[in-house]
Amino acid sequence: MGLSEFNLEGQFLGFVGDTPGKFKYFGLALESEDVQVKIPKELRQLLSLSLVPGEQIRVSGIRKLDTHTGEIKLKAFKIIPLGFCHTQKTPLQQQKCPPKAKILVCQKSGCIKRGGKGLLTELQKILCDRGLSDHVIIERTSCLKCCKSAPNFILQIGKKEYRNLRPEAIVSLLEDYLS
The missing domain is CATH 3.40.30.10 (Glutaredoxin)
Structure with missing residues (x-):
């Protein structure tokens, strides 16, 4: 497994999972793609109460490369809300803000x-x-x-x-x- 740090900025798309408050992942829209990021247990409850789909966020964490599958997994250790872009569209329209x-x-x-x-x-x-x-x-x-x-x-x-x-x-x- 290869490890590296990452810093991403994008639009929060919402939580992934069935049970409210127990979400393990969230979706993040970047300029080139949408990714899923794992949320550490200690942040899950707080984030489920504070993040709103469509909000711009900055995420820092660890990127793991599974050398067997070639799959890259992202796990956050810090998430900073940046607020909403002035040209805000609904998350369905996926209108991304220009990078700050x-x-x-x-x-x-x-x-x-x-x-x-x-x-x-x-x-x-x-x-x-x-x-x-x-x-x-x-x-x-x-x-x-x-x-x-x-x-x-x-x-x-x-x-x-x-x-x-x-x-x-x-x-x-x-x-x-x-x-």
Whole structure:
């Protein structure tokens, strides 16, 4: 069995199983396919009360490859609700939201000392002023391994990464992406 970690973001499709509160799996719609993810026992009761079909969620977990069958099994250890997309359709129509953009912000001392905190505040203000806060996830990270260009922000849009950007450039790229 091969093991690896995964981080997926998609639309929660609902629980799989017969007995309410005792569901072992849930469906997750990704851009390319729908997958089933196993829910650990300690999360089942809580999730059955809190997740709503159609909601966007981020799932972290372990991916297992069964070398005999070639089947990949996903088991969640962390599930974060992200809310609903503004262009929400019913789960039957499977209208998927565009993937959210993500901004990684280094929180190590080198970046903080070189003005990282002020730039982050400025970025959050500009995003809020332009109504983009709901379309981007700001993730505080440890060292991004590019200390020479501190303070460091990395903008991830889809599969693209942009580095060494200032807040205005980040917002400009986001506006282009979302329009």
